[in-house]
Amino acid sequence: MQEMTLAGQTKTVGRDVTVGEVMEEIIRDRPYFRRSGGGVTLSGGEALCQPEFAVALLKSVKNMGINTAIETTGYASKEVIASYLPYLDTVLMDIKHTDGEKHKSFTGRDNAKILENARFIAESGARLVIRTPVIPTFNDTVDEIGAIASFAASLPGVRELHLLPYHRIGTDKYPGLGREYTLPDIRPPSDERMSELLYAVNRTGLKGQIGG
């Protein structure tokens, strides 16, 4: 459970829930999922960090005939990932950079395991969509995005890549959590830049889109 400062007041964010409780909420929207083809997406933090709960939940959701997806960094052991895959229709996975050094210096983690896992997921047959946050000074060049796209295009069955332009909606959360926001001066990429990058993605044969 996390506490944070919101509008000057300390507030507990989130609550402990059981799979059963979450399912009760989910089935309320089943009529709309049925019509939209939508469903349940486990998102961040990192859902791969809570395999026991997440897998049980995904299993229940699938049993209800509802589509499932996960948004993930893909940073986990193969065994953990393998335990999720039978209950996932779609994996939305971040690939932030193909260059190991640069990846490590910005995220604190090497990307070798991530790239390996991407291939592992693609080969498992799940629908894999690659997502790349476009962050000026980190990866917003045609070469860098092009390299990610080429890698993604080399994965079996991967057709889509989403470019997510950097946004500043989370700026206030960091001080609220007592953490430093390390990119205070970065501005969202321009529309022109985003279209250049989209072109670089589409050139690899993938279907690119801006926004998720």
Place this chain on the structure above:
Amino acid sequence: MKYYTEPIQKSPRIPFLVEQLYAKAPEIEADRAVLLTEAYRANEDKPIIMKRALAFRHILENIPITIRERELVVGAATKAPRGCQVFPEYSFEWLESEFDTVATRTADPFYISEDTKRTLHEVYKYWKGKTTSELASFYMSPETHAAIEHNIFTPGNYFYNGIGHLTVQYEKVLKVGYAGIIAEAKEALDRLNPGDADYAVRGTFLRAVIISCGAACDYALRYAELADKQARECSEPIRKRELEVIAANCRRVPMHGATSFYEACQSFWFVQMLLQIESSGHSISPGRFDQYMYPYYKRDLDEGRLTREQAQELMDCVWVKLNDLNKVRDAASAEGFAGYSLFQNLIAGGQDKYGRDVTNDLSFMSITATEHVFLPQPSFSVRVWNGTPHEFLIRAAELTRTGIGFPAYYNDEVIIPALQNRGLSLEDAREYNIIGCVEPQKAGKTDGWHDAAFFNMCRPLELVFSNGEDNGAQVGVATGKLPEFDTFEKFYDAYKTQMNYFISLLVNADNAIDMAHAERCPLPFQSSMVDDCIGRGLSLQEGGAVYNFTGPQGFGIANMADALYAIRKLVYEEKKYTLCQFKAAMDANFGEELDGGYCRKLTEKAVAQLVAEGKHVNEEEIKRIFLSMRSNKASEAEKAEYRRLREDINALPKFGNDIDDVDTFARDIAYTYTKPLQQYKNPRGGTYQAGLYPVSANVPLGAQTGATPDGRLAYTPVADGVSPAAGRDVNGPTAGANSVSRLDHFIASNGTLYNMKFHPTALAGRSGLESFVALVRGYFDQKGSHVQFNVVSRETLRDAQANPEKYRSLVVRVAGYSALFTTLSRSLQDDIIARTEQKGF
């Protein structure tokens, strides 16, 4: 079925026609009233139905006619655009007493010249004692008068006006013309035997039909002559040619069947307009325009006589004309139906009588016409069922996204069985269309009386708390003193007792009005286009239709569900408060100041009274009166206690958040209105069926309702339709929709109304449209009957209040209809802003 789904370019003619229509404020004209009175005077010796036919003919022979600049479809009820005629045969005293305020009032003002005032004043001398409203008043029981006086319900609509609220057999006029209908009436007349006991009634009715239909044909010929004359005088060759075609059209239709799409449009328009010269009823609804017009469109297109662009322009012209009709209502009703709306509901898509989807080109082009014209009429609706093409709903969602408030979405999967349950055949039910706001019926066979009254479900609960007394008078049943209700069941039974009592009085009021219309205003022209009037030899008003209903609306369900839930929890389960404590708190408005708008009105009245007494009232004095009305007289300790109770109420679960316990309760509350009502019969041989929607009456009637146990403050608006109370559905759109779908929409077969409101961003992009369509589908899968949307930001609406001049064309969805936001009263504007705005999916 293959169809053309793409938008079509707008003709430059359309913006011109729209601008011309809105160049001036609408005006009241006296011609019809004068001609009507002349005809009545000349025919005092005739039976009423004959008098009506001869008056209709006299009006159509003499009323001024006009062809507006550049229009292709002609026929106007008034000289000035958007003007209105008046109908003294229904009621007139209200207008006479409002002569000097009707031009300046906030809701739907109309200009009236001094000359017109004088003329109408003369005319009105004839009508004293002869109107439907006076006769209806005579027929009502004393208890009913008391209930109306104490604002339990209001049957104002048909008490003061014509009935309207029907869809006639447009397709029949398109096909055989009035010549065909006259021939049918003559045949029926020939079959009558002078020795029949009912010869007098049936024979006279049929002769009245023949006269009325003949008058319609001659009226069109006047337009043919006018168009010819203008063509001769026109030096501009293109317009000259247009006028010649208009003249030719008016020579053929509506006398004969239409031979082209253009003639069909012209024929349709004459029918639509003439119905509204015959009587003052509103909600005369075109219905399934895309269906009955399609054969003419298809043939012209196939034979290469018409392009899609031309067809679109003609449809757009019809759409503009639907805004040329207008109606003046009394000041109070104008607040309840605000926005100059005539509720001419036109619906696209759906099934044919065999259950096949019949979405066609014209269904899509109806959406395009609404986009092109972008005005409050027609009230545009779409039918949705499992077989509705996805692309049709996506196009509809695109229209929703513009923020015009159209279309309203209707669910075949609820409405068809609901109508069957009321005795319609399966084939008829499948062909339903919507009347006015949300009321389904089978066109050309039904006299539905769909908007028969507004019933405020909050008032009977107030009377439970006061043992049936209101302002010192015993208006309701003496159900007992509060301490006697030692179980919730006893308390709830008392509410049901009050409900049952007032429902019986509501029926008494409607039946009295029904009788008055049959006796004083039978309508032979209207009746000629509804089965089985000619066959039975009876006007609609006397029971000539195949299906007869009376549909009064209940509203305040969300408030009553939350209120009774609060009482059950806090008084009977938790035993935290007594009923007497609730009563004390409500009497003191929960310790809060009284509603500002309400006090402003009280102050205006008090000041007017003082001024009338010859007193001088300065600013200071006005302020003092206002503040004294507003301030709460309770002691600080009492205020604190009342506020604490209200906080406890506010903390309870509320309807609109997908909470099964509360929603099930709401379903049961709705039954206290819908179930007792359906056992009653009307004088036309039909039954009562409930609707659950308030048009915009939730605001003015809320201003007559004290604080309620759901924590609603005194004189503030009551919840609209079946929607959750404003601001209380806080769990998002799908939770709200789930709650509303838990009500029984089948039994409320006169229609339910659910308002949702979105930021335009919620529908952005293709994915926004897809989510939106899924929401509508998902709600309908759970058996909701109707849903409509306002797509506009709260900020935009606030800005429109501050700078109305910038937002003259801003259309919002009010209730069963859309209206120009800036023409609405301030309190209704506030209510629209307060309805929960959903941020997205």
